[in-house]
Amino acid sequence: xxxxxxxxxxxxxxxxxxxxxxxxxxxxxxxxxxxxxxxxxxxxxxxxxxxxxxxxxxxxxxxxxxxxxxxxxxxxxxxxxxxxxxxxxxxxxxxxxxxxxxxxxxxxxxxxxxxxxxxxxxxxxxxxxxxxxxxxxxxxxxxxxxxxxxxxxxxxxxxxxxxxxxxxxxxxxxxxxxxxxxxxxxxxxxxxxxxxxxxxxxxxxxxxxxxxxxxxxxxxxxxxxxxxxxxxxxxxxxxxxxxxxxxxxxxxxxxxxxxxxxx
Amino acid sequence: xxxxxxxxxxxxxxxxxxxxxxxxxxxxxxxxxxxxxxxxxxxxxxxxxxxxxxxxxxxxxxxxxxxxxxxxxxxxxxxxxxxxxxxxxxxxxxxxxxxxxxxxxxxxxxxxxxxxxxxxxxxxxxxxxxxxxxxxxxxxxxxxxxxxxxxxxxxxxxxxxxxxxxxxxxxxxxxxxxxxxxxxxxxxxxxxxxxxxxxxxxxxxxxxxxxxxxxxxxxxxxxxxxxxxxxxxxxxxxxxxxxxxxxxxxxxxxxxxxxxxxxxxxxxxxxxxxxxxxxxxxxxxxxxxxxxxxxxxxxxxxxxxxxxxxxxxxxxxxxxxxxxxxxxxxxxxxxxxxxxxxxxxxxxxxxxxxxxx
Numbered sequence: 001x002x003x004x005x006x007x008x009x010x011x012x013x014x015x016x017x018x019x020x021x022x023x024x025x026x027x028x029x030x031x032x033x034x035x036x037x038x039x040x041x042x043x044x045x046x047x048x049x050x051x052x053x054x055x056x057x058x059x060x061x062x063x064x065x066x067x068x069x070x071x072x073x074x075x076x077x078x079x080x081x082x083x084x085x086x087x088x089x090x091x092x093x094x095x096x097x098x099x100x101x102x103x104x105x106x107x108x109x110x111x112x113x114x115x116x117x118x119x120x121x122x123x124x125x126x127x128x129x130x131x132x133x134x135x136x137x138x139x140x141x142x143x144x145x146x147x148x149x150x151x152x153x154x155x156x157x158x159x160x161x162x163x164x165x166x167x168x169x170x171x172x173x174x175x176x177x178x179x180x181x182x183x184x185x186x187x188x189x190x191x192x193x194x195x196x197x198x199x200x201x202x203x204x205x206x207x208x209x210x211x212x213x214x215x216x217x218x219x220x221x222x223x224x225x226x227x228x229x230x231x232x233x234x235x236x237x238x239x240x241x242x243x244x245x246x247x248x249x250x251x252x253x254x255x256x257x258x259x260x261x262x263x
Numbered sequence: 264x265x266x267x268x269x270x271x272x273x274x275x276x277x278x279x280x281x282x283x284x285x286x287x288x289x290x291x292x293x294x295x296x297x298x299x300x301x302x303x304x305x306x307x308x309x310x311x312x313x314x315x316x317x318x319x320x321x322x323x324x325x326x327x328x329x330x331x332x333x334x335x336x337x338x339x340x341x342x343x344x345x346x347x348x349x350x351x352x353x354x355x356x357x358x359x360x361x362x363x364x365x366x367x368x369x370x371x372x373x374x375x376x377x378x379x380x381x382x383x384x385x386x387x388x389x390x391x392x393x394x395x396x397x398x399x400x401x402x403x404x405x406x407x408x409x410x411x412x413x414x415x416x417x418x419x420x421x422x423x424x425x426x427x428x429x430x431x432x433x434x435x436x437x438x439x440x441x442x443x444x445x446x447x448x449x450x451x452x453x454x455x456x457x458x459x460x461x462x463x464x465x466x467x468x469x470x471x472x473x474x475x476x477x478x479x480x481x482x483x484x485x486x487x488x489x490x491x492x493x494x495x496x497x498x499x500x501x502x503x504x505x506x507x508x509x510x511x512x513x514x515x516x517x518x519x520x521x522x523x524x525x526x527x528x529x530x531x532x533x534x535x536x537x538x539x540x541x542x543x544x545x546x547x548x549x550x551x552x553x554x555x556x557x558x559x560x561x562x563x564x565x566x567x568x569x570x571x572x573x574x575x576x577x578x579x580x581x582x583x584x585x586x587x588x589x590x591x592x593x594x595x596x597x598x599x600x601x602x603x604x605x606x607x608x609x610x611x612x613x614x615x616x617x618x619x620x
Contacts, residue, residue, distance in 0.1 A: 005267075008267055009267065012270075036602040037602060037603065052613070052617065055617065056617065059617075108483075111486075111487075115492055116490075116491065116492050117490060117492075133431065133477075135478075135492070136478040214437065214479075214480060214481060215483065218434075218477065218478020218479055218480055219478065219479035219480070219616045220619075222613065222616050227613065230609060230613065231609075233332065233335065234332070234334055234439065234609060235602075235605060236334060236602065237606045237609075240606075
């Protein structure tokens with residue numbers, strides 16, 4: 001009787017998974033076998049392996065990698081400092097707060113900040129460096145993306161650091177390890193799981209970024225996400241869009257496998 | 264078990280409660296059945312005062328919804344669901360919607376004000392005899408430039424964009440047909456060209472433009488150009504007029520090689536419920552006085568020749584927005600190239616975007 005009731009509780013969950021996870025994936029795979037005119041074809045897959053799309057895939061991975069790397073570079077020390085502060089929850093809230101603001105609004109704010117007559121250039125001008133082109137460059141694209149993804153990197157690392165038993169650090173120091181050795185041999189290995197889930201939470205969405213590629217990078221950076229958007233909304237070549245999505249899903253599954261915890 | 268039933272019941276109660284509340288709200292605002300008219304138009308593309316006047320005159324409640332691309336609009340109409348009584352697609356979208364049976368034919372006898380429309384804009388290739396559509400606005404694609412930021416002469420042709428002095432100083436609108444189109448135009452080919460050699464030639468020529476292109480952006484282009492982020496931009500004439508109101512230094516030119524002539528026409532989609540209301544609205548907008556006020560507000564070119572006569576001389580005499588007949592002859596309307604060719608245009612555009620400096 002008890003197991004029966006438990007199985008009943010599983011129904012909403014199973015339905016949710018079936019409707020909102022499995023069905024969409026099946027549909028994507030299904031659509032990827034049709035061309036613009038609705039005829040069955042494998043051409044979309046052949047097309048994916050042409051230089052244009054392979055270079056786009058390479059670009060996507062390269063930028064996602066850069067974004068993840070810089071997010072980690074900023075997020076780890078931040079998370080570490082957070083665990084040392086007095087009002088941890090308040091500081092944490094302040095870091096998460098920007099992620100409550102609509103992405104589009106943030107992107108528009110950066111257009112204003114990075115523009116030729118924006119605040120950043122005004123500061124550069126007063127410093128005597130002179131006006132630089134910031135908007136529509138690789139730099140601005142990576143910078144804004146890192147800014148957007150940082151909370152997703154900070155949180156898991158913060159949690160991992162919180163769980164770290166401080167006595168291990170004391171022991172390491174007592175036994176004569178330098179600060180750097182302690183970090184490298186004790187703290188970092190023990191928080192590696194947090195780093196991994198942070199990297200997942202940043203790398204995977206970064207792979208399929210769009211919108212920012214247009215607003216901040218002025219379409220000078222073309223990722224797979226941009227191509228999907230264009231195929232679905234402009235070309236209405238749903239087949240090709242779906243095919244790219246299939247490769248993204250495969251890529252994401254592989255990343256999960258590689259960075260996942262083997263326990 | 265009881266908990267489960269309660270959970271389901273709660274969900275149902277919330278759902279039905281919301282549905283009831285919606286219908287209650289709608290009827291309290293007069294949004295029910297026959298006396299509403301749902302208009303699906305581009306954003307900021309009508310004088311809101313005219314909507315209010317129409318509501319007063321006809322007693323019909325207007326629900327105004329907006330879209331930002333023909334494709335998004337067509338998708339929504341194809342899906343059904345919402346009953347749109349009037350929509351304003353561009354010409355190539357009209358021929359596409361016609362093919363897909365998404366439009367209702369228009370009875371000209373119900374539109375006495377149709378006679379005010381200039382002959383030039385009637386009976387065009389995308390809709391012979393205006394069987395399905397009535398002209399709303401028209402315009403061109405051209406170059407907006409900021410004389411203060413230019414090193415050389417003001418541009419007069421598409422080929423001026425390739426001038427080395429414009430390095431990293433051009434903004435392009437994010438449209439495959441517009442960009443490939445001016446690439447073709449700069450080589451004196453038709454912007455409806457489907458010859459593969461010509462298209463590849465245009466693509467190679469556009470690749471050579473890359474060092475001059477600062478960014479390829481959407482609607483932000485208006486804000487960016489008005490803020491003097493770049494010296495030159497390739498935009499639709501309507502956007503140009505908006506930009507020039509924001510920043511009076513800027514100027515607009517239709518390149519001499521010719522360019523695109525586009526139309527946005529009013530149609531009755533097959534989702535329409537209030538067809539009488541739709542006719543009343545179209546007739547209202549075709550009234551010269553209303554069309555003139557709308558053209559003054561929106562800044563696009565009106566196809567209504569009586570309305571043109573009512574507009575102040577500085578608008579109607581402006582050859583940038585009402586080009587001379589010689590130039591008008593060189594302008595081309597986009598043909599519906601078919602899904603396959605359109606996909607090819609987009610593919611070329613994507614390759615152009617990926618071409619790095």
